[in-house]
Each structure stands twice: as structure tokens, then as C-alpha cells.
Amino acid sequence: MGKAQKTARRLIVHLGVQKTGSTGLQRHLQLNADALADRLILLTPEKGSPMRPLGRAAVAYSLAPAEKTARALEDALREVLVTLPDNDLPVLLSHENLAGAMPGNGGETALYPALPQITRIVRETAADFAVDFVIYTREMSNWKPSVWAQAVRTDGYARTLPDFLDETKALPAWDDLIARIENVIGAANIISVRLEDEPKDGHPGRLLLRHAGLPDAQIDALDPLDETANPRFNSGSTEFLRRLNEAALNPHARGKVVDLVARAQHLFTADTPSEGTL
Template identity: 40%
Template sequence: MTDAAQSERGVITFHVGVPKTGTTSIQRHLAANAECLASELAVITPEPGKTLSRLAEHAARYSLRASTEAEQKLTGSIQALRQQVDAIPGPCLVSHETLLGASPGRAGETRLFPAAHKILSMIDAQFAPRPVCYVVFTREIETWKRSMHAQAVKTDQYTAPLADFLSETQAIIGWEDLRRRLRVALEDRVSFLNMEAALTDAAPSAALLHHIGVSDRTIAEMQPMSKRLKVRPVPAALEFLRHLNTVDLSPQQRQRIVDIVTQNQSLFSRAPAPSMAEL
């Protein structure tokens, strides 16, 4: 296929996070409405063990240690996604929250996605000459860092309390450095949307879809989300998980406990002491 034919097949949009900005809700809303969107847009969201999830993991590993081997694996996974996308005849939306690299709290990372511009430039190079644009969601930075601490405890076996995490990440004071690096690499093909202004519980993907040009009629026809996802574990449950991270468990054992805790958070809520009549 010629370069001109490739460029005429429709824009590929990468929704690249950041984590804890409603990405899971957006992806579930997109996946639930894939048929409704199909006339205007194909959607690729994460599935365990599939191409996009492997790409995200390789992006995280590359950002933590940019070795030749890590770069080769990342390049290979981008090429595999390119093959998947090329099988789609029209525009495509690819959504994954960790395509910018490892988040603060993972494996000692304390910076704000320092390899993000390199990773997206690699994606850009492998997808050329297809037209590609990128969308990043942001959030009030201090609230975001608190959510990232909870996420690091829950998924990355982070063991330190919130005060230590905030101290480790004190150099992260806003999004401007990330904006600057991505705009140098991608110019006007990267956009930033604000989570607080853009997301709604019933239609979390609506602002993203409107931004990339999906018609208002199609967006209005989408089924709403029926259940709001929890943002983070309650404090006592999070503290339990933080201490759990210091225990020598297999990944499978730990995940089972994490699932039990997150699904039964009422066990960690403070209940009023029973009255004498109730004893």
C-alpha cells in the first residue's frame, strides 16, 4: 500500500493516560459501546496478554531501564500493534493508561514519565505514514499524586506511607514539563484534556470522542455507564494493603488478597460501637 493510501485510511488516536484520570471508566464505556461507534471508529482497549497490554508493559520497562534489549522489545510490540491496526479499514482509537511509561511509585520511579516523549516518538515512527494524534488526560496534581500512591500500593507493591511518597515526588509540581516535552516531540498532534472538566459518571468517554471528531448523534446514542468505579481503597484498606506488600507472598496469593480487600471494603470502614441494648 502506498504512503498516500495509508494516510487516507483515517486518523489513529492514542489515548495514552495518564493513570488515575478515569481511564478505566473511559475504556469500559468505549468497550460497551463498540458496536454503536463502529460506523465512525474502531476501538482497541486493553485485554490481558494481548498486543496492547504487552506494548504498555514494554513501555513501562523501557522507561525504567532504557537498554538496547528494552528498546528492541518495545519496538517489536509497537510493530505488532501496527499490524493489528492496519487490519482495520478506517479510523481507530487506541486507549491504554501506561503508554507514557512507568508511573511514580513503580520500581523506584519518582519522576513524571521521564521517557514519555521518547516512547511516543517511537510509536510515531513505527506508524508513519498513517496520521496519528495523541490525547493525555490530566488532573489536579496533588489529588493525582494521592491517587497514584494508592495505585502504587495496590498494584506495584509500594510499601511506604503517603507522606514518604509525597516527599519522594515533591519535584512533581505540575504538568508543564510533560506538556513541553510531548509538544516538542509531537507538535500540535498532542492534546491535553482536564479530567475534572471532561469526565462524567454516565458517559466518561464522551469528551474524548467529541474531541477526536465523533458525531454528537453517535455519542448521544451510546449506552450510559450503570456503575461508578471506585477511585481508591478506603484509608484502612489501603493501609492493610501497604503492610501486605512487606510480606513474602507469590503474585497469585497477593492478588487474591487484594481482590478480596477491594471487593469488601466495608470490612475496613469504621462502624459505631454497639449500644448496651445491642450486646
């Protein structure tokens, strides 16, 4: 009898997208990294890790899809995969920027037009793995204002929320994005999860961990996350940064101002609490 064929190592790729709870999910994973170490290999965008360049390469490809940016994305993913320990544990890779540029970043106004091609590049580059993808969605009426606030904060977006909503009024529903991905990699390889279906029990990413093979009892035993991750700036702080963005300040200097605003939001409003948490 011949040797049994070795099963390919599993690679679960969490694509985000931005403003669907990815930061809290990743913090929860890192908080419990030791407890998960014998069950999952975790890859999140930690400072100094090759995951950071991977996210930047995906955004760059999405804004300018071409042979050069595609090769850069492939190379960035290989730099991540080469760091994996030599064992058979499933790998959970989580990076919201793998989805590409969100609306408001770099002039993007569509709903992740390059994401189907990004999933194809990832799957082909990780051909030795059994790859599947998980994408979180969020109700559009809540998602768009949160994306706008994040674009103002991190991407230098300078237009108002009504302007942003007008720019993105033609965005299709999430089903359209999922269908476009399925057309490229097949329906069996993409899992769509609604953020609203996540239990609010201190264990963000429960549905992702279930997909990775962890039973609820093991997830319940993990340390809960007891803080709000990546809270949205209050309205006064966001408006201050939006107007600052109109001045086209040097990016380094602007980053310093954003850090100051993050630490002193009370200076921009005395009465209004932070609007939302995502």
C-alpha cells in the same frame, strides 16, 4: 493528471495517564463497541489481547530506557497494528500504561520522564498512520493521593502517603510534561485534556471522542456507563495492603490477597466509606 495521494489512516493514541479516568473511559468504549464499529476501530487492554503486552513493554522501557527495551516496545506495537482490519476507519488506541511507569512503580519518582521518547517510538513505528496523541491530566493535589493508593494496590508500594508526597514534592506541573513531549514530536501532535473538564454525564471520554471526530449528538446516543470504574480502596484496606507490601510477599500470593481485599473491604472499616473514585 496523476493519482491523488491517499490520505494516511488516522491513529489516535490515548496515553492515559494513570488515575485520570482511563478505566471508565475504556469501559464506556467497550460497552458501545457495536455502536461505534462503523466509525472507529477500538483498541483497549482487553484480557488476552496484544494490548496487554504493549502496556508492559512501555512500562519496562520507561524504567530502563535502552536499545533492547525500545525494540521490545516497537515489536509490541507492531503486534497490535497487525490485527487491524483492512479498512480506512480511524483507530482509537487507549492504554494508560503507554505513558510508562507512574510515580511509585518500580522506584519511579519523576513525572513520566520517558514519555516523550515513547511518543517518538510510537510515531516512528506507526509511520504509515497519521498519529496524534491525547493525554489526560488531573489536578495534582487530587492526583497524587490517588496514584499513591494505586501504587499500594497494584505495584507493591510500601511507604505511607506522607512519604510518597515527600518523594514527589519536586514533580513539575503538567505543562512541563507537555512541553517535553512537544519538543520531541511537535505541538500539533499532542492534545492535553483536563479530567476536570470532562462532563459528568455517564459518557466518560467525551472529549477524546470529540477529538476522534464524533459529534456530541452521536456521543449522547451511546449507552451511558452507570457504574464507578476502578474505585479506590477504602483507607483501612489500603493501609492493610501497604503493610502487607512491607513483607515482600510472593507476587502471586499477594495478588490473591488483593482480590480478597477487593471483595471484602467492609472487614477493614465499619464506618469509613471508600475515599474517592479514581
